[in-house]
Amino acid sequence: MVNFTVDEIRVMMDKKRNIRNMSVIAHVDHGKSTLTDSLVSKAGIIASAKAGETRFTDTRKDEQERCITIKSTAISMYFELEDKDMVFITNPDQRDKGEKGFLINLIDSPGHVDFSSEVTAALRVTDGALVVVDCVSGVCVQTETVLRQAIAERIKPVLFMNKMDRALLELQLEQEDLYQTFQRIVENVNVIIATYSDDSGPMGEVRVDPSRGSVGFGSGLHGWAFTLKQFAEMYAEKFKIDVVKLMNRQAQLWGESFFNTNTKKWAKQKDDDNKRSFNLYVLDPIYKVFDAIMNYKKDQVTSLLTKLNIELKGDDKDKDGKALLKVVMRTWLPAGEALLQMIAIHLPSPVVAQKYRMEMLYEGPHDDEAAIGVKNCDPNAPLMMYISKMVPTSDKGRFYAFGRVFSGKVATGMKARIMGPNFVPGKKEDLYEKAIQRTILMMGRYVEAIEDVPSGNICGLVGVDQFLVKTGTITTFKDAHNMRVMKFSVSPVVRVAVEPKNPADLPKLVEGLKRLAKSDPMVQCIIEESGEHIIAGAGELHLEICLKDLEEDHACIPIKKSDPVVSYRETVSEESDQMCLSKSPNKHNRLFMKAVPMPDGLPEDIDKGEVNPRDDFKSRARYLGEKYDYDVTEARKIWCFGPDGTGPNILIDCTKGVQYLNEIKDSVVAGFQWATKEGVLSEENLRGVRFNIYDVTLHADAIHRGGGQIIPTTRRCLYACILTAQPRLMEPVYLCEVQCPEVAVGGIYGVLNRRRGHVFEEMQVAGTPMFVVKAYLPVNESFGFTADLRSNTGGQAFPQCVFDHWQVLPGDPTEPNTRPYNVVQETRKRKGLKEGLPDLTQNIISPLKSIIRHSRELEVLSLGCSEELATYSYILVDLLGRFQSRSLRQLHLASVKDDPNNYLILDLDHTLFQPFHVLQVLSIDYDHVNDNLLDIFTKPSNGGLKRFVIHVHGITKNHPNTSNQAWSLFSQHNPHCELRITLIHSYDAVEVLHSDILRPSMPLTHLKALFCEQVNLQTLNLLSVWYYNTLRSVWWVDSFPGALPVEAVDEEQPDPLVMAAWRCTQLEELVLIGYACYDADLVAIARLRGPKLKRFDVTEEDIINFLEREGYIDLQMEVSQALKRNWQPLSTDKLHDVIHSPLVGDSDEFILPVVLQDQDW
Missing domain, CATH: 3.40.50.300 (P-loop containing nucleotide triphosphate hydrolases)
Known part of the structure; x- marks a missing residue:
């Protein structure tokens, strides 16, 4: 009843x-x-x-x-x-x-x-x-x-x-x-x-x-x-002592307290004639009852029952042995x-407990209305309720939201704010305002309706399940923050793929997976890019139960399942061996980063919450400095943890004085979260990696550095950092505790050794014949472990496995035929990813190495349009120097960087070029040009370059600028050399072209500025002063409205290109697109150069004239007369798409043929 x-x-x-x-x-x-x-x-x-x-x-x-x-x-x-x-x-x-x-x-x-x-x-x-x-x-x-x-x-x-x-x-x-x-x-x-x-x-x-x-x-x-309290009460009654007084001496019933029944004296030490008080006053009566009943001593039983005031009723009188023992003991000591x-x-009441629990439960300020309500367990405060799990109802697919009311009162029909775990105060994401349909009381396998529930109580809600996945906060306070998300002690490391036996049942499976995800606090239901449905759980039994529930309760369809597989983690073992640079798709922004492994123990500290994003940044930096020897200044600038904002990877800002950096912080963080959630090896989570941002170059205009540009750029840069930092794979490891008799211990060792496990502790349970063996067992080897163990120990061993830690899987995942490599390949195949690792060389480097080694006389090698091979210039130049130095005449290392986001800056040692005695043409990136390189080509054995092509994609603050003296020597030893400089998307380099790149003694013949977004008039003025007897070609190309827009042209000043046409005696090519100029200046250029100007390209859009159509006809006629050939401006309709807008066309399509012209010898 x-x-x-x-x-x-x-x-x-x-x-x-x-x-x-x-x-x-x-x-x-x-x-x-x-x-x-x-x-x-x-x-x-x-x-x-x-x-x-x-x-x-x-x-x-x-x-x-x-x-x-x-x-x-x-x-x-x-x-x-x-x-x-x-x-x-x-x-x-x-x-x-x-x-x-x-x-x-x-x-x-x-x-x-x-x-x-x-x-x-x-x-x-x-x-x-x-x-x-x-x-x-x-x-x-x-x-x-x-x-x-x-x-x-x-x-x-x-x-x-x-x-x-x-x-x-x-x-x-x-x-x-x-x-x-x-x-x-x-x-x-x-x-x-x-x-x-x-x-x-x-x-x-x-x-x-x-x-x-x-x-x-x-x-x-x-x-x-x-409890000892009950025995104290018995003896208080027997000896007529006040129970509270006796309770104060309760310590005498436990611990080192001994009583001599003869002398009636207490002692603190054991002697032959005294007995431990716990044994004498507590265990002795119990042992007597057990002895009398189990040894069928009926007289003693009757006597004991009388002493204990126990009266047997009905059928109990006829019982004996264990059945009687249960009745007696349960009556005497219920x-x-x-x-x-x-x-x-x-145990504490809610009033007591919430005083000290509030600060670790509530994410918001501890002095707001909700926090104070929770702390005081106040039923009149705003409602604050935490939903900790979903309980399935008898109505298929619906759930009771089970949780605790921490403050206020939840009532049927009341309107409340339902906040999911991703809710951020002030935003509407993961937030719903809905009415509570019903409030219920959970009674084991039954539920009871109840009108309302005040603070300090546990209850279930109906109708909330459709707005929450697993957990959430329910409140009536509009400024409330979330209750803190629960930290689980295990991880969902075992996965299984599921599919319906009948393909037509796929919608039912998808719906069933949604319900399964709700019903279990930890299970993860994931859809891979390949379309595969994955269920991730804590272990074999957990998955077995989840699959049974899915099949019988949630989806109600027959299901096919794969063999269980394990989740892995990706990490790095060394610091990145080079600075990694990534350019945004529009070529206007650059990120420079490196990856570094975290010190041992830090990922675990982050998992436990001892280091977390909510810590005060100063105290967190101090902790990292003291315990892990981090630079405190850098540790203060942790941008975020990841994945999911709390994971065991960190992003640190190591930059100094970068403009606009905070404006891209959110985008970089988003890219970091993406990269740490889906690693480069097999799209598994990253673990134990610290990423350092060393430098950032950003476009001044905010529209060119939005999330669409920065997020994928960050991700690619982070991937490059990992690949250059000796990537490794980590596997989950169980702590396995096995209980067994001594004879079965040998069998346990055998099974563990076969499964890559190792025992670290073996001890006997005192007072029993049982042994406890503790071992570490890789989760991947745990499938079928229990059955295997029992078959090898005659069913006498009982294992219990709990996830303990992650360990590095021995071997290099980038080396074929190693265990980690095979795991990565299997995982990539299962997830529907491209076969093979995303090697930085994209598998081009190996065959090329073979060609260099085995060709008889290689005369020309061009890497000009291969991003990946430009990255590996060092290796290739070294090989060429050893195998092809006597035959190689043309070497094109410069890259158009058609995929600049993967570009890595490498130091190309100048001494690598010493063996090349017959080299006539060299294309190289400005990153590698310095005085030492120029000096190599002033040696008698190397002097003889006919063309030197330099491509400028950007300039770093620490680039060693070349000196005028070095160029002077270079020109003397290479008198017939053409110097061609091409700037590609280099809006930072174009600003300092006149001061940091060009030198008076350069033998400059060709200057091209492609999509640099501005015209450097100081540079154009210098052309006619410094290069009047060498300059042959000038290109200045940009998308409309142009690098030199109409409003920037000064009527009073002559165009610097007019001066170049007058002074530069070799000038034969001018290409001006997106460069506004007056019609009169164009006529002047044509008249000054005449037929020697073999190419003169100007667009209709860029010509400024005052005489409307008639003036335009005069311009065409006058330029044609001066050049002594038919000339007309470029029609706007026929221009490449990228000229009209950088958002429409691909600039590389325009740049590539221009770059290849320089290689045409």
Whole structure:
């Protein structure tokens, strides 16, 4: 018979000091659900005889079949505490005066590591935790994991040592051995608590202590339990001592406290004639009951029952053995009573807990209305509710949004703001304003409708599921920030691909995957670019359950699934061996970066949240400087973490005095997030990489440096950084804990060795024949591990694997036939990516090397239009010098950079050119031109260049400018050499062309400026002064409205090209597009040069004249007469698209033929 009604629970909801929100957490199979039955039974929901067998909170059919909890389940129960127990609740915020009733909102959570995301979801909405430990197995790996999670969420624990019946009946431990087992477990739990919490912290003292009653002992299966408080009460009554006084001396029932029954004296040390008080006063009576009943000593049983005031009823009188033992123990020490006292006395109420939990739960300012409401657990404040998970309803495809009301009140029909995890205050993304359809109370496998729920309580909402994926915040405060997103202790590292058996069912599969993603806090459902549907989970069991749910509940169709595969991470092992430059598609912006591996431990610190984006940047920089030896100034300029804004990679601004840098920050960050989420090797997440931005060159006009230009540029630059920093692959590794008898240990080693695992600890569980072996096992080798282990140990070994860390997979992923290379290729194939790694050389370099080595006499090599080969100039020039130096006459290294975003600046050592004695034509990028290079061609053995072509794509601040003296010597030793300089998209270099690039002694014959966006009039003026006897050709080409627009032309000053036509005796070619000039100047140029001007191109658009059409006809006629041939301006209609607009055409299509002209010899 249920002891309460929904109305009674609703009344209790307002008495927030008498509410306890708690989770039951433990390692798998330590007896959580069985123990929970005792409380459910005490509340009258199930019969007491069925407690321990029903597992009421295992609501799913597969949970009952497998005997493990898969989903966390909530249940609300009402209890009354006796007056004698109420006196132990001394904090006024822990109870309402005069109120004996308590509302316990209990969540039973899974113990298997694969479902630990369910534990995280349960902990977020509770304030206390009942930590259950099997006293035979002791503290296991998952005990530590869930306890660590609880402390991180500021959840206060109490400890319950379960399966005491096994210790007495199976292991038949002596009293002292059992005490030592208990003591060891308490110590282990306290060590974990002390590691992750601080007694001086906001929660106060968190450690558990049997003498204070925060530790329970018992058997969930048999339904009995006790704390030292209950035994103290028994002896207080027996010896007529005030129970509170005795409780103050409670320490005498635990620890190093011994009593001599003969002398009636206490001692602190063990002697032959005294006995430990815990054994004497607590264990002795229990052992006597066990001994009398299990050894069928009927007289003793009758006597004991009389002493214990136990009267057997009905059928119980006929029972004996274990059945009688269960009845006696459950009547004498009912587990429900012991648990209730521990929970009510030692776990915090929402009023107490929210005071210290608010600051780590709420992302916004800690003094705003929402934060204060949460801190005070105020039902009259604005609503703040966190949804921690979705619970499927009986209505297919719909979910209850399960969560905790932290402040305010949530009611059926009220309008609220529903904020997803990606919501940013002030923006509308991931934000909905909708009415709450219904408010419900979760009661295990049932739900009950309830009108409203005030702060401090747990409930479910109907109708919210369509606006949230998994989690979110619900509020009525318009300026509210989100509640902090949950951090899971495991990662979804195991993946499986799914497809419907019948292709027509694909829409059902897609819908089913959406529902599956909602129903599980951690599962990821991904659609690859290849169209493949991927489900990612924590382990084999998690995936098995997810696939079963998908097939039977969510999609309801037969499904084909692939073999499970593992998620990897990409990283780097060295600093980038060169500075990486990437140009934007419009050629106007450049980024210079390098990649550096993070020091060991930093990625883990970021994962744990010890270093995170929300930290104060100064204290974070100080921490990084002290612990990881980072430069504090640089560490202060961390732009972001990634992927997803919190991942273990960082982007650092190492620039100095760059203009407009902050304006592109968002775009660079977006590119960084993209690159770290989809790495260059196989589109897996990056891990442990620090990217440094060293320099940025940006266009002055904001329209030319928008996101469309900067984001892909950043991504390509980051990819180049990774490829030049010895990329490596990382694999996930499980910490595997195996329990087995000693005879089976050898079999464990064999299985682990075959699977690349290694054992790092082996120890015997004290007081038992069991051994615990701990090992690291790569997740990729874990499939079928459990079955393999059991077959090799005769079914005696029980493994538990929990994700522990990432480790570098030995080998180079860029070297064929290595393990990482094969993994990368398999992953790329599975994801539908292009075969082979995106090598910087794009597979051109290898065949070319072969040609250079094996050709008999190579005379011409042109890399002029190959971006990738220009990048590898160093290697190729070195090979040419060794194999082809006696025959090579033409070498074209200059690149048009048709894909400039992958361009890498390399230092091309000048000494590489020494072997070339017959070289006549050299095309080279200005990046490599310096005095040392010029000096090489002044040597008698090298002097003889006929054409020297320099391509300028940009100029860096630290470029070693050439000197006039070096050019003078060069000209003397190469008297017949043409010097051709072409500027391509180099709007920064064109500004300093006259001061930093050109020198008076240069033998300049050809100058071309292509799409540089401005005219440098100082340069044009110098042409006729410095190069009057060498200059033969000038091109100035740009898109309309032109580099020299109409409004920039000065009527008073003659065009500098008129002066060039007058002074430069060799001038024979002028191409002016996007260069405005007067008709009179054009006529003057034609008359000064006459027929010697073999090419004279000017566009209609650029001619400025005052006489309308008649004047135009005169111009054409006069220029034709002067040149002695038919001449007319270029028709605007026939020009290349890029001349009309850089957004329409591809400038490289125009530039490429011009560049190739320079190579035509």
